[in-house]
Amino acid sequence: MKYAAELHGHRPTAGLAAGAAPSGSAPAADVSTRDRVTRLLLEQGATTAAQLGAALGLSPAAIRRHLDAMLADGDVAAREQTVRGHRGRGRPAKLFGLTDAARVRCGTHHYDNMATAALRWIARTGGSDAVEAFATDQVAALEARCRSAMEDAGDDLPARAEALAAALTAEGYAANATTIASGGQLCQHHCPVAHVAAEFPQLCEAETAVISRLVGTHVQRLATIAHGDGVCTTHIPAQPGRDQSGKPVTTVRTDR
Structure with a gap:
């Protein structure tokens, strides 16, 4: 499936994926992974950390590290997942989605x-x-x-x-x-x-x-x-x- 940013003729930039960090401030592997996280969120919408990790083949600790960095950079926002009906023990899982600023940098709000x-x-x-x-x-x-x-x-x-x-x-x-x-x-x-x-x-x-x-x-x-x-x-x-x-x-x- 083509991603929306690619359909506009470009992929999300490393600045988006790594949070506008200066060139060389993050390992290339981290930039690439955060770019994949960004594109997955753009395609699928708000998603849990567990679902993101499973889709990208990352451990819970690894996906959490990337999400924490993207939260700090303002590229993603978190909210509690709405659970209808009976809910078991523990807090509901959090959903992570792209912020408006991130979508703008993906080229989704031109004009x-x-x-x-x-x-x-x-x-x-x-x-x-x-x-x-x-x-x-x-x-x-x-x-x-x-x-x-x-x-x-x-x-x-x-x-x-x-x-x-x-x-x-x-x-x-x-x-x-x-x-x-x-x-x-x-x-x-x-x-x-x-x-x-x-x-x-x-x-x-x-x-x-x-x-x-x-x-x-x-x-x-x-x-x-x-x-x-x-x-x-x-x-x-x-x-x-x-x-x-x-x-x-x-x-x-x-x-x-």
């Missing part, structure tokens, strides 16, 4: 300020309807490219979801699809417009509508990076839901 300013101007001059129209127009090209990439997926819902995840990954969203008891789940571990969408959720809503049309059923957005979550999560119900006209029904989270 955010200009884009936000442009949308504010559109909102002032044309109102919320104009912003919604702009968002719909912006995702039209994305929808066309993803639809083309999904031509061989057929009508099987899981197959379409997996094909869509692959298409979105190629667009820089670092996406994956999984099957769950109630249907499927599409996760996007990177959002190229997260900071802009935080102020203008119409972008998320337009994207959710695209996902609904591409998989051929209604979907429900459960979490978004723009809303402060670690990953954009979209639930794809097992049974298609349609309105009275027979068109797919799109459900989006409206809390702002």
Whole structure:
């Protein structure tokens, strides 16, 4: 799977991985490992130290050393993992995720300020309807490219979801699809417009509508990076839901 930073034409810099340390201040192996940690967090979102260590083949002590350095440098932040239902003894595991500053250095927020300013101007001059129209127009090209990439997926819902995840990954969203008891789940571990969408959720809503049309059923957005979550999560119900006209029904989270 390609990582989002590579899709922008470059890899995360050693400054990001090692925390902007002067050249030669950290062993090359440490820089390389922290670069791998950064790329894994960019792809998978917030992850426990144990999961990171297992994915990278590092001992608990080794992954902790790298995470401690990245915490001190401001490249990652830690929070307690939410545990639903009964929890055993001991404190919940901590989740480690990239900070906004780290994502910026990965090249994930280029032109955010200009884009936000442009949308504010559109909102002032044309109102919320104009912003919604702009968002719909912006995702039209994305929808066309993803639809083309999904031509061989057929009508099987899981197959379409997996094909869509692959298409979105190629667009820089670092996406994956999984099957769950109630249907499927599409996760996007990177959002190229997260900071802009935080102020203008119409972008998320337009994207959710695209996902609904591409998989051929209604979907429900459960979490978004723009809303402060670690990953954009979209639930794809097992049974298609349609309105009275027979068109797919799109459900989006409206809390702002």
